[in-house]
Amino acid sequence: MPELPEVETIRRQLDEVLVGKMIKKITVLKDKSFCGDEKSLVDCKIERVGRKAKILEIFFSGNSQMLIVHLKMTGQLVYVDGKKRIAGGHPTADWVSNLPRKHTRVIIDFSDGGKLFFNDMRSFGWMKIVEKVKYESEIRNSAPDVTDKEFTLKYFSNLIIKTNKVIKQLLMDQEMIGGVGNIYANDALYLAKVMPNRKTNSLSRKEIKKIYDSIKMVINKGIKYGGASAANYVDTKGMGGTYQNYFLVYKKDGKKCFKCGEQISKIKLGGRGTYFCPICQK
Numbered sequence: 362m363p364e365l366p367e368v369e370t371i372r373r374q375l376d377e378v379l380v381g382k383m384i385k386k387i388t389v390l391k392d393k394s395f396c397g398d399e400k401s402l403v404d405c406k407i408e409r410v411g412r413k414a415k416i417l418e419i420f421f422s423g424n425s426q427m428l429i430v431h432l433k434m435t436g437q438l439v440y441v442d443g444k445k446r447i448a449g450g451h452p453t454a455d456w457v458s459n460l461p462r463k464h465t466r467v468i469i470d471f472s473d474g475g476k477l478f479f480n481d482m483r484s485f486g487w488m489k490i491v492e493k494v495k496y497e498s499e500i501r502n503s504a505p506d507v508t509d510k511e512f513t514l515k516y517f518s519n520l521i522i523k524t525n526k527v528i529k530q531l532l533m534d535q536e537m538i539g540g541v542g543n544i545y546a547n548d549a550l551y552l553a554k555v556m557p558n559r560k561t562n563s564l565s566r567k568e569i570k571k572i573y574d575s576i577k578m579v580i581n582k583g584i585k586y587g588g589a590s591a592a593n594y595v596d597t598k599g600m601g602g603t604y605q606n607y608f609l610v611y612k613k614d615g616k617k618c619f620k621c622g623e624q625i626s627k628i629k630l631g632g633r634g635t636y637f638c639p640i641c642q643k
C-alpha cells in the first residue's frame with residue numbers, strides 16, 4: 362500500500378507536469394473507480410496538485426469543483442506524453458507497460474496529447490469529483506497530517522494522554538494522525554527505542570518527545586528518497602522510491618539490529634507485521 366511519502370512523491374511529480382493542462386476527455390472504464398459526472402471537468406484547466414494525508418487533490422482554475430484521488434491498496438497513477446513518463450503508487454509492470462491495460466480504470470486525456478492513467482488491480486482506490494468548499498470544510502475537521510504544522514508536540518502529547526491504546530496502533534490511526542503507515546510506524550518506534558506494543562499511558566514525557574521526533578524524521582527521510590517501492594521486479598528506470606534501502610527494522614526479521622547486533626523480531630499487532638529489536642526497544 363502506498364504510504365504518505367510515496368503519495369507526496371507522485372504529487373510533486375504530477376504537479377510539475379499537470380499544471381496548466383486542459384482536460385479534453387475522461388473515460389471511465391470501471392464505474393466503481395470514479396464518482397461524479399466526468400463530463401463536468403471537460404475544458405477545465407489544472408491549477409495545482411495538492412495532498413492531504415494520502416489523498417491527492419487536483420485543483421482547477423476558476424472552478425468550484427476539484428478532483429480527489431485515493432490509491433488505497435493497489436492504485437497507481439501513470440502519466441504519459443511524447444517525451445515523459447511518470448509513475449507512482451503501487452509498483453507493478455504497468456509502470457512501464459503500454460497503457461491502457463487490464464487494470465486501467467480511468468483515462469484522463471489532455472488537450473496537448475498527454476494522458477493520465479489510473480490503474481487499480483483490486484479496485485479499492487477511487488477518483489471523486491467534489492465541491493471544493495465542502496471538501497475544505499471537511500478537511501478542517503480531520504486529523505492533522507504528520508507533515509502539517511498543526512501536528513505539534515503538544516497535539517501529539519495530548520493525544521497520548523487522552524487515549525489508552527497500543528502506541529503503534531495509535532500512530533497508524535488515521536482519525537488521530539494522518540499519514541503514518543506500517544513501514545514508518547515500525548521504523549519510528551525503533552528510532553525512539555520504544556516497544557511497539559507499549560500502552561500509551563506507560564510512556565514517559567521523554568519517550569513521547571522521542572517518538573514525535575522519530576516520526577518526523579522517518580517521514581522526511583521517506584519523502585527525501587521518494588518513498589519505498591517494494592516490488593523490485595519492475596524495471597522502473599529510475600522511477601520509484603529507494604526508501605526500502607534505508608528500512609531500519611521493517612521487514613528485517615532475522616537480520617541484525619544496526620545498533621546492537623541482536624536479531625530483529627517479528628510479531629503481529631492489530632493484524633499487521635510488527636518489527637522490533639528486543640534489546641534496543643523497551
Ligand SMILES: [Zn+2]
Pocket residue numbers: 618619620621622623638639640641642
Ligand atoms: Zn538493537
